[in-house]
Amino acid sequence: MAEAWTGNAVVGQSGGPTVVINQSLVGVIEEIQKYRHIKNLLGAHHGVHGIIHEQFYDLNRQPTQMLDLVAQTPAAALGSTRDKPDQKYCERIFEVFRKRDVRYFFYIGGNDSASTARIIERVARDNHYALRVIHIPKTIDNDLLVTDHCPGYGSAARFVASAFMGDDLDNRALRGVKINILMGRDAGFITAASILARQREDDGPHLVYVPERPFSVEQFVADVAAVYERLGRCVVAVSEGIRDEKGELWAAKVSVLRQAHLEVDAHGNVQLGEGVGSLADYLAGTLRAQARNIKRVRADTYGYLQRSFPGYYSHVDAWEARLVGQMAVSYSADSEVNGSVALVRLPGTTYAVGTKLVGLSQVAPDAPPKTKSLPAEYINQAGNNIEASYREYVGPLVGDLPKIGWFEQIAEAMPTRP
Amino acid sequence: MAEAWTGNAVVGQSGGPTVVINQSLVGVIEEIQKYRHIKNLLGAHHGVHGIIHEQFYDLNRQPTQMLDLVAQTPAAALGSTRDKPDQKYCERIFEVFRKRDVRYFFYIGGNDSASTARIIERVARDNHYALRVIHIPKTIDNDLLVTDHCPGYGSAARFVASAFMGDDLDNRALRGVKINILMGRDAGFITAASILARQREDDGPHLVYVPERPFSVEQFVADVAAVYERLGRCVVAVSEGIRDEKGELWAAKVSVLRQAHLEVDAHGNVQLGEGVGSLADYLAGTLRAQARNIKRVRADTYGYLQRSFPGYYSHVDAWEARLVGQMAVSYSADSEVNGSVALVRLPGTTYAVGTKLVGLSQVAPDAPPKTKSLPAEYINQAGNNIEASYREYVGPLVGDLPKIGWFEQIAEAMPTRP
Numbered sequence: 122m123a124e125a126w127t128g129n130a131v132v133g134q135s136g137g138p139t140v141v142i143n144q145s146l147v148g149v150i151e152e153i154q155k156y157r158h159i160k161n162l163l164g165a166h167h168g169v170h171g172i173i174h175e176q177f178y179d180l181n182r183q184p185t186q187m188l189d190l191v192a193q194t195p196a197a198a199l200g201s202t203r204d205k206p207d208q209k210y211c212e213r214i215f216e217v218f219r220k221r222d223v224r225y226f227f228y229i230g231g232n233d234s235a236s237t238a239r240i241i242e243r244v245a246r247d248n249h250y251a252l253r254v255i256h257i258p259k260t261i262d263n264d265l266l267v268t269d270h271c272p273g274y275g276s277a278a279r280f281v282a283s284a285f286m287g288d289d290l291d292n293r294a295l296r297g298v299k300i301n302i303l304m305g306r307d308a309g310f311i312t313a314a315s316i317l318a319r320q321r322e323d324d325g326p327h328l329v330y331v332p333e334r335p336f337s338v339e340q341f342v343a344d345v346a347a348v349y350e351r352l353g354r355c356v357v358a359v360s361e362g363i364r365d366e367k368g369e370l371w372a373a374k375v376s377v378l379r380q381a382h383l384e385v386d387a388h389g390n391v392q393l394g395e396g397v398g399s400l401a402d403y404l405a406g407t408l409r410a411q412a413r414n415i416k417r418v419r420a421d422t423y424g425y426l427q428r429s430f431p432g433y434y435s436h437v438d439a440w441e442a443r444l445v446g447q448m449a450v451s452y453s454a455d456s457e458v459n460g461s462v463a464l465v466r467l468p469g470t471t472y473a474v475g476t477k478l479v480g481l482s483q484v485a486p487d488a489p490p491k492t493k494s495l496p497a498e499y500i501n502q503a504g505n506n507i508e509a510s511y512r513e514y515v516g517p518l519v520g521d522l523p524k525i526g527w528f529e530q531i532a533e534a535m536p537t538r539p
Numbered sequence: 540m541a542e543a544w545t546g547n548a549v550v551g552q553s554g555g556p557t558v559v560i561n562q563s564l565v566g567v568i569e570e571i572q573k574y575r576h577i578k579n580l581l582g583a584h585h586g587v588h589g590i591i592h593e594q595f596y597d598l599n600r601q602p603t604q605m606l607d608l609v610a611q612t613p614a615a616a617l618g619s620t621r622d623k624p625d626q627k628y629c630e631r632i633f634e635v636f637r638k639r640d641v642r643y644f645f646y647i648g649g650n651d652s653a654s655t656a657r658i659i660e661r662v663a664r665d666n667h668y669a670l671r672v673i674h675i676p677k678t679i680d681n682d683l684l685v686t687d688h689c690p691g692y693g694s695a696a697r698f699v700a701s702a703f704m705g706d707d708l709d710n711r712a713l714r715g716v717k718i719n720i721l722m723g724r725d726a727g728f729i730t731a732a733s734i735l736a737r738q739r740e741d742d743g744p745h746l747v748y749v750p751e752r753p754f755s756v757e758q759f760v761a762d763v764a765a766v767y768e769r770l771g772r773c774v775v776a777v778s779e780g781i782r783d784e785k786g787e788l789w790a791a792k793v794s795v796l797r798q799a800h801l802e803v804d805a806h807g808n809v810q811l812g813e814g815v816g817s818l819a820d821y822l823a824g825t826l827r828a829q830a831r832n833i834k835r836v837r838a839d840t841y842g843y844l845q846r847s848f849p850g851y852y853s854h855v856d857a858w859e860a861r862l863v864g865q866m867a868v869s870y871s872a873d874s875e876v877n878g879s880v881a882l883v884r885l886p887g888t889t890y891a892v893g894t895k896l897v898g899l900s901q902v903a904p905d906a907p908p909k910t911k912s913l914p915a916e917y918i919n920q921a922g923n924n925i926e927a928s929y930r931e932y933v934g935p936l937v938g939d940l941p942k943i944g945w946f947e948q949i950a951e952a953m954p955t956r957p
Contacts, residue, residue, distance in 0.1 A: 138712045140705070143944075164946065167712075178946045190944025196708035198946055203713065287558070287847035290614035294556045294585075295621065299843070376820075398816030398840055402794075422816055424839030425717070429705035432941035433851060523850035526561075526608025528582065528596045528616055 125158040125454045126251055128224025131172060132180065133165035134197035134259075135230035135237065139273030140434045141442035142259045145229050146199065147192040148446020149257070150180050156454045159225055168202035168228070169237060173213040192443065195429045201230075206237060211244045218252065225253050227449050231260035231271070232492055235461055235485040242459050242481055255449040256461035256481060259442070261428045263310035264492040267479050268463035272445055275438030275518035277304070277427045278314035283523055284423060285318030289325040289356050290525065296354040297417025298345055298408060299325075302401045304427050305360045309333050309495040311427065313507045314515050315358040320525060325356025332362035333495050334504035336371055338407055344505050346412045359404065361422075375403045398422050435520045441474060448476045472517035543576040543872045544669055546642025549590060550598065551583035552615035552677075553648035553655065557691030558852045559860035560677045563647050564617065565610040566864020567675070568598050574872050577643055586620035586646070587655060591631040610861065613847045619648075624655060629662045636670065643671050645867050649678035649689070650910055653879055653903035660877050660899055673867045674879035674899060677860070679846045681728035682910040685897050686881035690863055693856030693936035695722070695845045696732030701941055702841060703736030707743035707774050708943065714772040715835025716763055716826060717743075720819045722845050723778045727751050727913040729845065731925045732933050733776040738943060743774025750780035751913050752922035754789060756825055762923050764830045777822065779840075793821045816840050853938045859892060866894045890935035 132149050134142055146164075153159050164178035165171035178199060183191075191198045206214060217223070228238045238256040245252040258265050261277035281303060292299045303312045309331025318324060327348045330336055336359075348355040363371045376399060401420035408418050445462045452462065460478035467473045485491070499511040550567050552560055564582075571577050582596035583589035596617060601609075609616045624632060635641070646656045656674040663670040676683050679695035699721060710717045723729045727749025736742060745766045748754055754777075766773040781789045794817060819838035826836050863880045870880065878896035885891045903909070917929040 134712070138709050180946075183946055187944050187946070190942055191946065192944075193942070194708065194944045195705045197712035198944070201712040283849055284844055284847075287613045287849045288843055290612065290849075291556050291843055291847040294552070294615035294619040398819040398838060401816040401840075419843070420816060421842030421844070422819075422840055423844065424841075425706055425709055425837070426702055426839070426841065426844065429702075429709040431701055431705045431708075431943065524608055524611070525849065526605050526610075526612045526616070528598075528601055528605070528609065 125253075126224055127158050127160065128222050129161045129163065130159045130225035130227065131163045131165050131177070131218075131223050132199070132227040133168040133171065133229065134199045134201050135168040135228060135234035136201060136203065136260065137231070137428060138196035138201055139259055139261050139428050140195040140276045140430065141273055141439045142196070142229055143194050143198045144192045144439050144442035145257050145259060145272060145446035147188050148443040149227050149450055150183070150188060152447040152450035156450065158454050159450075163221070163223070164199045167200035168204065168230075168234075169206055169210070169214060170202045170204050171200065172217050173210060175217055193439075195431050203233070205233065206240055211240065214241065215244065215248060215250060218250070224251060225255070225453050227255050227257060227453070229257040229259050229446070231258070231262065232265060232485065234259075235265070235481060238461070239481040239485045253453050254459040254481070255453050255478075256484065257445050257449045258462060258464075261311060262305055262308050264308040264494070266484050266486070266491070266493055267461070269466040269474065270464060270518055272438060272442035272464075273428070274310060275435035275441070275520070276433075277311055278317070278515055279435040279438070279519045279522070280427050280430055280433060281311055281314050281423065282317035282519060283433070285315045285326055285356065285358065286523060286525055289318055292325060292354050292356050295417070297419065298349060298355045298357070298415055300357045300359060300401060300404050300418070300420040302359050302361050302420070302422040304423070305332060306362045307332055307492055307494070308362070309360050309500075312358050312360040313495055313499060313511055314519065316507045316509070316511060317515065317519060317522060323352055326358040327352070327355050328505050329358045329507045330363055330505060331360050331495055331500060331507075332364060333497070334500060335366045336363035337366070340505070341404070342408060342411045345408060346415070349412070349415055361400065372400045375399050435518060437518055437520045445476060452478045543671075544642055545576050545578065546640050547579045547581065548577045548643035548645065549581045549583050549595070549636075549641050550617070550645040551586040551589065551647070552617045552619050553586040553646060553652035554619060554621065554678065555649070555846060556614040556619055557677055557679050557846050558613040558694045558848065559691055559857045560614070560647060561612055561616045562610045562857050562860035563675050563677060563690060563864035565606050566861040567645050567868055568601070568606060570865040570868035574868065576872050577868075581639070581641070582617045585618035586622065586648075586652075587624055587628070587632060588620045588622050589618065590635050591628060593635055611857075613849050621651070623651065624658055629658065632659065633662065633666060633668060636668070642669060643673070643871050645673050645675060645871070647675040647677050647864070649676070649680065650683060650903065652677075653683070653899060656879070657899040657903045671871050672877040672899070673871050673896075674902060675863050675867045676880060676882075676902075679729060680723055680726050682726040682912070684902050684904070684909070684911055685879070687884040687892065688882060688936055690856060690860035690882075691846070692728060693853035693859070693938070694851075695729055696735070696933055697853040697856070697937045697940070698845050698848055698851060699729055699732050699841065700735035700937060701851070703733045703744055703774065703776065704941060704943055707736055710743060710772050710774050713835070715837065716767060716773045716775070716833055718775045718777060718819060718822050718836070718838040720777050720779050720838070720840040722841070723750060724780045725750055725910055725912070726780070727778050727918075730776050730778040731913055731917060731929055732937065734925045734927070734929060735933065735937060735940060741770055744776040745770070745773050746923050747776045747925045748781055748923060749778050749913055749918060749925075750782060751915070752918060753784045754781035755784070758923070759822070760826060760829045763826060764833070767830070767833055779818065790818045793817050853936060855936055855938045863894060870896045
């Protein structure tokens with residue numbers, strides 16, 4: 122194996138923040154101290170945007186006390202971006218890389234960030250510029266290809282499962298229908314995690330709708346009415362990414378109905394968030410109008426809390442996010458190829474993971490599917506619930522959940538005290 | 540002092556749940572063991588609704604392990620209700636009370652529950668039925684009269700302050716405008732607590748709107764544009780209860796615009812929740828249309844998470860909620876009057892509280908004001924922010940907040956490693 126070349130490194134964060142993305146960043150910073158191949162580590166302010174504007178943090182000189190605290194802090198400590206570099210943007214990146222002798226580029230992010238990493242890899246190769254590019258996975262959506270799961274997902278899943286525990290208790294206390302709209306533009310992983318809230322047989326969520334199956338409002342109303350008839354209440358998990366039979370986003374349809382404006386980012390993704398609050402109100406309003414025996418209907422949109430709530434994360438997720446950052450540095454020293462760090466679940470009965478480096482073209486391919494969907498085996502036949510088998514996949518990523526207490530019996534007769 | 544009469548007791552929970560309302564319930568259950576005046580303790584299933592339907596939990600026989608767990612569990616373990624008893628309803632209540640020799644009635648709830656307690660007190664007196672009625676305060680809205688603050692508020696405030704810490708970090712990472720709609724139908728206490736998220740000078744929320752001041756959309760757009768101009772981003776806290784100059788709810792106005800239907804409960808309150816998701820989208824959409832230089836606008840509605848998120852509460856709040864439950868039993872044994880347990884903040888430099896029993900007519904008066912508003916001294920002149928002095932009031936109720944780390948400097952020049 123050839124010896125790793127020597128130079129400086131840039132690390133950046135990109136795309137939607139998570140509560141553990143800074144674990145990966147700190148993993149890179151601390152691991153570099155063990156090696157000789159990287160001299161100085163620059164933190165790009167707002168990802169590639171910071172590179173072209175030459176705005177960097179000096180990451181060699183941050184005190185360890187602060188690194189420990191940053192690791193536990195949600196969002197992206199370096200700042201993030203949704204910029205997607207084009208040819209001219211790349212020229213400027215390489216101008217800066219040359220000037221500062223940057224030979225290692227670590228980019229922490231999701232699908233779009235992997236794409237950006239791949240573009241930079243290609244431009245480096247075309248220009249015979251010696252650069253090692255390592256993508257470090259991050260996304261609450263859990264929709265990256267190859268990796269068993271994505272750092273950031275376990276914590277978002279833990280937040281959602283905990284939130285549904287509380288919401289289900291609230292719904293038991295004041296009965297009615299409660300609808301919660303959850304993140305997940307294309308994949309139902311976050312929404313599916315809501316089933317971890319179930320302990321008792323009649324615990325919610327009672328219905329779960331993911332983007333992988335077409336969503337029909339008629340079926341939704343019938344489903345909710347049936348649960349309400351049986352239990353006198355109903356808690357529903359709905360992904361913000363639900364689509365109709367033609368594949369059109371319901372959030373977009375509702376927004377058009379209400380003259381709202383959707384944003385489209387540089388990567389061509391519709392930016393949900395707008396229209397999502399209206400989606401909640403639309404579903405609630407439709408239920409009120411069409412299922413008149415239901416007395417109380419509420420709808421919330423969990424929104425950014427799912428990816429940014431501080432001090433509430435999965436310990437497994439935080440550990441793994443740190444690990445992939447550290448392994449990125451290790452791969453940069455030992456391997457002669459670029460790639461993305463993937464988590465591999467080890468076969469066996471007790472949960473354990475390893476990592477591997479996979480080619481960027483596998484994580485950011487040219488042809489669809491470019492992202493991972495919730496596997497069909499986890500969605501029930503009717504498309505309105507998640508199979509219990511999903512717990513085996515998601516449970517270990519989430520770790521401990523709050524303990525819940527309740528009173529078992531209702532006294533029929535007057536109790537007597539001895 | 541006359542000796543307390545002997546009989547059975549009913550305890551119930553009423554109104555919107557909180558994460559610590561079960562602390563008060565368990566406080567009642569455990570404290571009764573110390574006294575002889577109450578023989579059996581019945582837990583009314585869904586408040587007064589459970590009384591008239593004779594659905595009770597036997598609270599003398601719940602294992603201590605389960606009581607400890609129930610105390611930490613959000614929502615109302617006995618079930619809650621929004622029923623307001625009329626004459627016929629009361630007749631049925633007293634029929635059950637007579638049949639079961641109920642001589643003590645503990646009711647845990649907010650303003651409407653205090654009203655219910657007062658109705659029951661009056662009917663008992665009119666019928667010469669010996670009954671001691673004690674109201675135990677609970678409401679995340681913090682709008683009960685007399686008491687320094689309400690059990691349930693500190694935990695909701697802690698959730699909101701933590702959420703804004705995360706949301707502000709998220710907004711720093713991906714800059715733009717973020718609007719969060721918070722609970723509080725008439726009072727701005729929950730929304731005001733968002734200022735605890737601020738550590739650095741430029742931390743959000745940068746603007747805070749409460750129901751105590753009329754909300755003008757024109758002013759809102761101008762305020763946000765000014766902050767955005769200065770910082771390149773803006774985080775906004777908006778109460779769901781904001782009203783226009785005529786006192787009309789914005790959530791209702793937006794719902795009418797969008798043909799949604801608002802619910803009105805038995806106490807005559809408009810039940811927000813519906814229209815609130817649309818309010819978020821309406822404010823975001825208006826900003827997009829009128830402040831076109833702002834590139835990225837997002838809006839979330841925190842919703843029920845503020846009152847039901849499990850495992851995330853204020854320790855001070857949990858302790859006080861337990862205390863008021865215990866003191867209710869103590870007052871029932873030692874005092875000859877009915878009343879509501881109020882928290883009294885002891886004068887001095889270090890936060891400490893005591894309790895007192897106040898007449899039900901003081902907490903549920905016949906004439907307005909029937910609830911407490913955020914004192915005017917805490918709202919800034921422009922009506923778009925909360926004064927720093929509010930920290931002194933709210934800080935001790937919330938307790939510890941997550942620690943946040945960040946990188947201080949941006950390296951202008953290339954750093955060199957020794």
